[in-house]
Amino acid sequence: MIDDTQMRDATCFVGVGTSRYGNFPETDSYGLGIEALKMALDDAGLTKDDIDGMIVCRIPSYERLSEMIGLKNQRYGLALQSSGRMSAVSVMMATVALMTGQAKCVALVYGNNGRSVRDYYGGAPGPWAPWGFTSPGARHALMARRHMELYGTTSEQLGHVGMTFRNHAALNPNAVMRKPFSIADHQASRYITEPLRLLDYCIINDGAVALIMTTADRAKDMKQKPAYVSAIARADTYEDSSFYTPPNDFWYDALQDISGRVYKGAGISQSDVDGLMIYDNFSPTVLFSLEGMGFCPRGEGGRFVSEGHLALGRRLPTNTNGGHLSESYMQGWALIAEAVRQVRGECGERQIKDCEIVQYICATPISSSIIIRR
Amino acid sequence: MSYTKPLPAIDNWNRPFWDATREQRLVAQACEPCGTVFFPPGPVCPHCLSAKLSWKQLSGRGTVESWVVFHQVYYKGFADEMPYNVAMIRLDEGARMLSNVVVPNDSLHADMRVEVVFAPATEELSIPKFRPLTPGEG
Numbered sequence: 451m452i453d454d455t456q457m458r459d460a461t462c463f464v465g466v467g468t469s470r471y472g473n474f475p476e477t478d479s480y481g482l483g484i485e486a487l488k489m490a491l492d493d494a495g496l497t498k499d500d501i502d503g504m505i506v507c508r509i510p511s512y513e514r515l516s517e518m519i520g521l522k523n524q525r526y527g528l529a530l531q532s533s534g535r536m537s538a539v540s541v542m543m544a545t546v547a548l549m550t551g552q553a554k555c556v557a558l559v560y561g562n563n564g565r566s567v568r569d570y571y572g573g574a575p576g577p578w579a580p581w582g583f584t585s586p587g588a589r590h591a592l593m594a595r596r597h598m599e600l601y602g603t604t605s606e607q608l609g610h611v612g613m614t615f616r617n618h619a620a621l622n623p624n625a626v627m628r629k630p631f632s633i634a635d636h637q638a639s640r641y642i643t644e645p646l647r648l649l650d651y652c653i654i655n656d657g658a659v660a661l662i663m664t665t666a667d668r669a670k671d672m673k674q675k676p677a678y679v680s681a682i683a684r685a686d687t688y689e690d691s692s693f694y695t696p697p698n699d700f701w702y703d704a705l706q707d708i709s710g711r712v713y714k715g716a717g718i719s720q721s722d723v724d725g726l727m728i729y730d731n732f733s734p735t736v737l738f739s740l741e742g743m744g745f746c747p748r749g750e751g752g753r754f755v756s757e758g759h760l761a762l763g764r765r766l767p768t769n770t771n772g773g774h775l776s777e778s779y780m781q782g783w784a785l786i787a788e789a790v791r792q793v794r795g796e797c798g799e800r801q802i803k804d805c806e807i808v809q810y811i812c813a814t815p816i817s818s819s820i821i822i823r824r
Numbered sequence: 825m826s827y828t829k830p831l832p833a834i835d836n837w838n839r840p841f842w843d844a845t846r847e848q849r850l851v852a853q854a855c856e857p858c859g860t861v862f863f864p865p866g867p868v869c870p871h872c873l874s875a876k877l878s879w880k881q882l883s884g885r886g887t888v889e890s891w892v893v894f895h896q897v898y899y900k901g902f903a904d905e906m907p908y909n910v911a912m913i914r915l916d917e918g919a920r921m922l923s924n925v926v927v928p929n930d931s932l933h934a935d936m937r938v939e940v941v942f943a944p945a946t947e948e949l950s951i952p953k954f955r956p957l958t959p960g961e962g
Contacts, residue, residue: 572896573898575830575833577833577864578910578922579832580829580830580831580832580951581924581951581953582829582894582899582902582908582910582924583892583894583910583922584898584899585896588910592891592892592910592912593890595890595892596889596934599890599933599934641893641907642895643892644892644894644929645892690920697889697890697912697920
């Protein structure tokens with residue numbers, strides 16, 4: 451039985467690739483995924499023949515992808531469904547495969563062409579359609595309203611999340627949306643599902659991310675300095691999942707459980723974390739993540755973000771690439787890639803100073819966190 | 825005039841719920857051994873896994889826990905009611921459901937007491953919605 455501390459720094463990222471982001475009807479998730487994979491292999495100094503494990507996400511067929519790239523030495527493969535909660539789950543599955551000897555070097559490939567095929571998030575048949583309730587944004591709006599009623603959180607406080615990440619995106623040449631906005635701009639943006647406004651919603655774009663992972667001992671002779679997985683944990687909440695989450699929970703219990711495991715696993719505490727990558731499909735999840743992980747007291751996420759702590763140069767630079775709200779909707783994958791680049795010190799204008807440890811946090815029905823360190 | 829809003833997808837578990845709406849009754853499954861009342865419907869009690877379930881007539885009263893207001897048209901049938909609300913309602917028997925509260929959107933608030941009303945939809949079913957209770961009504 452392997453415990454959390456034995457996983458510490460046992461596996462690592464040795465290559466990352468991120469495609470262009472935008473609207474690319476001339477290709478698809480396979481084409482974009484392979485574009486990112488080639489970048490990740492080049493980054494790692496490896497070839498496809500070094501890859502014996504393949505995890506794919508949001509790409510329709512894992513078989514077709516392996517066929518397209520002529521993968522010959524595959525011993526491990528897995529396809530995960532196209533929801534954001536699967537990004538850290540994919541890394542966890544790769545870690546397990548590597549630690550149990552099922553694979554020596556795993557490529558993880560995520561591809562998304564939702565923009566060019568006009569994926570529409572809402573309006574499908576569903577259990578609440580007779581009452582007109584639909585869309586991921588509405589589920590987060592329901593949580594946001596409850597948080598406002600319980601704790602006095604305000605729309606202006608939510609605006610600080612998107613405003614801060616947009617300022618970061620302005621420093622990222624690959625970000626889709628780079629024009630800064632103010633709290634007044636946020637307040638002037640139209641409601642989609644009240645209390646959430648357009649600028650509380652993530653963008654939708656085409657793109658892909660690939661990650662190459664191996665064991666720490668194999669990484670010693672490789673081109674890149676490894677970015678270690680110091681700890682990884684998940685916790686699932688399906689109680690009241692027809693409503694997305696129990697009304698007063700905001701995945702707090704799951705995130706607290708994860709918090710107790712990842713910091714012990716990595717042998718660190720919150721004060722050792724140099725930067726955060728927080729799954730931000732909608733702005734309220736950032737508050738839920740900060741509260742659940744213990745960066746601020748329960749219910750005080752709104753106040754905390756409005757004090758500016760998430761900006762570059764402040765205590766907890768968060769989503770330095772711009773996140774889902776501004777850089778790209780890569781469902782957590784681009785945030786993990788950004789964490790690797792931050793601990794390697796490759797982020798140029800948006801580099802966190804002396805960055806050793808970055809934490810990825812995802813607050814969803816599968817909540818998860820990864821501690822990544824150099 | 826035909827009904828243009830989405831109709832429920834009837835399955836083996838929720839059929840009795842929708843059948844009851846035809847008679848303007850709000851029902852939910854109640855576990856006979858442990859008494860848990862739950863919604864949406866399912867094959868067993870989520871608390872004790874017993875399959876000994878009965879359909880219980882509810883008081884139809886509950887409390888608003890949260891709500892949203894849709895400003896984006898996702899279903900054409902709602903287009904002439906924009907913006908419309910959907911509230912999370914905790915029924916007095918303990919189960920939760922989402923529904924519309926027949927009230928101006930800006931008067932919604934947490935802990936608002938509400939009672940079921942039935943909006944006609946088809947010959948087979950009606951849609952349970954809620955109206956606010958005045959303080960004297962409980």
